[in-house]
Amino acid sequence: MNKSVLIVLILLLSSCAQMQSSFTTANATPSLFERIGGLPVLSVVVSETIDNSVNDPKIKRSFDGIKLTTLKQSVVDQLCVLTGGSCVYEGETMQNSHRDLKITTAEFELFVDAFRTSLNRHVGEREKNELLKILAPMKRDIVTD
Numbered sequence: 001m002n003k004s005v006l007i008v009l010i011l012l013l014s015s016c017a018q019m020q021s022s023f024t025t026a027n028a029t030p031s032l033f034e035r036i037g038g039l040p041v042l043s044v045v046v047s048e049t050i051d052n053s054v055n056d057p058k059i060k061r062s063f064d065g066i067k068l069t070t071l072k073q074s075v076v077d078q079l080c081v082l083t084g085g086s087c088v089y090e091g092e093t094m095q096n097s098h099r100d101l102k103i104t105t106a107e108f109e110l111f112v113d114a115f116r117t118s119l120n121r122h123v124g125e126r127e128k129n130e131l132l133k134i135l136a137p138m139k140r141d142i143v144t145d
């Protein structure tokens with residue numbers, strides 16, 4: 001085999017390897033974050049959930065005096081990370097941020113109900129259930145009363 005044939009062969013093999021790796025990336029299972037619709041959908045869901053909670057006489061008391069834009073952004077960042085998005089969450093742990101609020105089980109459930117209602121509007125059944133599964137175990141850190 002002469003030298004130039006060898007070079008062509010090497011080039012061919014390396015471009016095949018590159019194609020293979022880009023196929024693999026394209027076929028990789030999309031994260032929950034991607035399937036939800038990324039930041040635009042996550043932001044709408046978090047915003048609707050918090051607006052709904054702030055207007056619900058049964059749970060609104062915790063949100064008195066809280067800067068809602070900052071809170072919404074923080075929840076979006078956190079859920080982005082937890083669903084596989086490439087955000088950075090710089091807030092407190094769930095335990096630290098909710099400790100003083102003395103949130104009851106009933107309040108937690110109403111909040112998750114608001115989430116479910118919004119998720120029903122914006123994401124598929126499978127994605128809704130996967131996200132609710134991420135929220136459920138947070139109860140032990142959030143409910144303190």
Ligand code: HEM
Nearest residue numbers: 059062063066074075078091092097107108111135138142
């Ligand atoms: C699974 C459900 C919940 C999640 C994922 C969640 C998530 C968060 C996050 C990420 C923060 C921001 C922490 C920080 O920036 O340091 C936060 C703060 C807060 N959460 Fe929740 N939360 C949940 C349930 C609740 C419930 C049930 C209530 C009230 C009924 C509530 C009321 C608040 C309030 C008022 C703050 C602001 C606290 C402050 O700034 O002092 N959260 N939550």
